[in-house]
Amino acid sequence: MHTSKPETKVHLGLSFGYHDSAVAVIASNGLILFAEHEERLSRVKHDNSFPINALKAAFNFLEKQSDYNILGVGYYELPQLKEARKILSNSSKFTAETLGEVDLDHIQKTISDTVRYQDYCIPARIRDALASVSGLDSSCIPIRPYEHHHSHAAGAFFTSPFKRASAITLDGAGEFETTTIWSCEKSNSSLTKIWSAELPFSLGLFYSAITSYLGFSVNEGEYKVMGLSAYGRPTFKKLLSSLITFDHGVAWIDTNYFDFSATATRLYTAKLQELLGVPPAGDTAWVNDISDECGTLSDHCQAYCDIAFSAQLLLTEIQAKLVRYAAHLNNCSALCLSGGVALNSLANLNTDRTIKGQLYVFPPSGDAGSAIGAAYLSLLSQSSHISWRSHLDSFDPFLGSEYTRDEYLDAITTGILSEAQTNQIIEIRGCEAKVAWLAKQLSQRKIVALHQGRGEFGPRALGNRSILASAYYPEMKEKLNVLIKKREPYRPYAPAIAAELAKTYFGQDIDNFSAHPSHPLRYMASVVQAEEEMREKYPSAIHYDRTARVQLLTQNINPILHQLSLHLENSLGCGILLNTSFNLGYEALVGDPYSAVNTLTWSRFDSALLGDFAIVFE
């Protein structure tokens, strides 16, 4: 007897073209069904190409679940406006005096890009891909682009636990806007923009300029600068404060010191060097002089750390002013944050304290997460009567692809175990057995790779594509660094711990956690500040400035890791897990089991749990 599956009405969201391409699928009741980063499947870090692999994965997911009907597709920004900004940012230089400096090749390329990406082409490209991947007649599916910051705000608010809130979006740049404040209501599904700032004012690009000044890659090294600030002093704060300001809705930046044009690579001008009196770092070799036992830093190293600290302090202060201004405009203290700058977990600590835990940071705050926002905007273009009751639960970050036992087994047998090695492999099932096996591995000072369930959506590995070690052993940081991650030695690893144990280790800031079920401390989106004695005891997990990017584990979001933390607390006397992303330092996070096995073969893990298969490497 034929039984047809129920039809699910869905909206898709896509982000691509700049960095971190992604696809999201939401149901017409507002539930997020699926979201995947292209980079996890293409293995190209920050992949910005059309997310064809993520789209295929989305259709695979939908076909397994039910019959489906695509009601609409949202694209995460307005392509014409974005390209117009790129052209204008160059043509503003186009004067008789500066003609020789203008990059005519770039302008020519940008104009041809504009033709390629214009409003007409983006929908056509998406429509073609939908048809080729799914075989659907996509000609009648509405495909709509939305403002970049509208997509950021929608992703943040509609996944938040708040019925009413302000949303602040902060990034490098969208089309022209860089910072926006929204008034948000779930009762009528409304997002109303109440303030915005455009280029050249940009907190994201300001921080990227400092990142570049310190020798790191833009859009890659910002979080390392945040970590370096721990070793700095506010020596340059006054100077930097004279270059970028926000006061009661007036945002300003001195463009004599920054160059945010589309062709700029380092983002600052020679005048910034004159002002700071310290030459820009040509590379990042200087950070290798830093360690927790470093004592006094060399002069140039201290100066760079001071610049990092001063920039971080300034960012935190301006964010605090924006938060106060948003609360004033909107008469509401609950706050959603999104955009790339919202990934600055250190600034978020200050915000979290200020508004007493009424903070929600959209876990996939970067442009990939805007695929979810664009999908919501597509949904709301057709219906404003959404029941948001389910969103009172925690945000579920495990929205990506899931793999079968056969896929894991095939990857293992055709990968590492095809070679003549003496690796041990056993199949274990059930949460309890897996927890016992993982606890045994970590107690034996082993580094364990973990690939289970659906992949995380967002930049953080939250337990399903993770590398784990125990913080009980102080040497694990160096072991992780030397054998696998090849990270700068000054950076600690993020501690994951059962929520009920956290206050003992991480102190007063943990109280904010109980404010709501999607608090940023559940998603490594904020930090806490521990006592000095805890830093001395657990240096792998707590930074030089006593901050720790904690992940609070709960049974409903992370059942295995939650129980593992409790188990180790009892058996080892320390429930802190070091949790870092399952990849080598230069790679994108692993995607399918084949990429996981590939990463295992290229490094020196002690053991791995891939699905139900536990492997101990000899």
Ligand SMILES: [Fe+2]
């Ligand atoms: Fe953005």
